[in-house]
Amino acid sequence: MPGADSTVFFWINGLADHVPIIDSFMRLIASDYLIPLSMTLVLFVLWFIGPDPERRERNQKAVMVTFTAVGFACLIVKIIDLFYDRLRPFELYATGEVKMLFYTPTDPSFPANMVAVAFAFAMGTWLLNRKLGWILFIPAVLVAFARVYVGVHFPLDVIAGAAIGIVVTFAARFVIRSLEPIPTLTIKAARKLYVA
Numbered sequence: 001m002p003g004a005d006s007t008v009f010f011w012i013n014g015l016a017d018h019v020p021i022i023d024s025f026m027r028l029i030a031s032d033y034l035i036p037l038s039m040t041l042v043l044f045v046l047w048f049i050g051p052d053p054e055r056r057e058r059n060q061k062a063v064m065v066t067f068t069a070v071g072f073a074c075l076i077v078k079i080i081d082l083f084y085d086r087l088r089p090f091e092l093y094a095t096g097e098v099k100m101l102f103y104t105p106t107d108p109s110f111p112a113n114m115v116a117v118a119f120a121f122a123m124g125t126w127l128l129n130r131k132l133g134w135i136l137f138i139p140a141v142l143v144a145f146a147r148v149y150v151g152v153h154f155p156l157d158v159i160a161g162a163a164i165g166i167v168v169t170f171a172a173r174f175v176i177r178s179l180e181p182i183p184t185l186t187i188k189a190a191r192k193l194y195v196a
Helices: 002-013 020-030 034-048 053-083 113-128 130-149 155-178 182-192
Strands: none
Touching: 002 130, 002 155, 020 034, 020 130, 034 053, 034 113, 034 130, 053 113, 053 155, 053 182, 113 130, 113 155, 130 155
């Protein structure tokens, strides 16, 4: 499998450094802030919208599940990082073999934390708001591809990150459901304070 992982990495990374506008776009997508910030803003809006009180409450619970899932995803990645320190492509191969279009992160390559976060955002939203969830999967997939394209992750790193983001979302939904009626009471209190 490591051979296939490297082969796919060099195929995707080999696309880099040919079309400057695509390289710039991929750098932007791969950044540590654009996708998480954009998804956070989408969820901020989701918190306040809904055609009726029941739908708005469902959206608000989607936001709760999603942010819990993001926290779980980051925690799982940090735990894995303590026990497994996979080198990044630019650390493993000689200078010039990897087309680096990004800064050189110092944390382990496996699993891809940014991808885990992006997929937790998308999956958490999808569980309770299918239409918006499908839309959020687009930037999640883009960030996974971009992190390989710019040379900071192997394909298996982003696949593992995506899997973590998806799986922990089910745990987050279970936690939020188990805490009932606290989430519902929190939403009612937030509405009385005009923050929901």
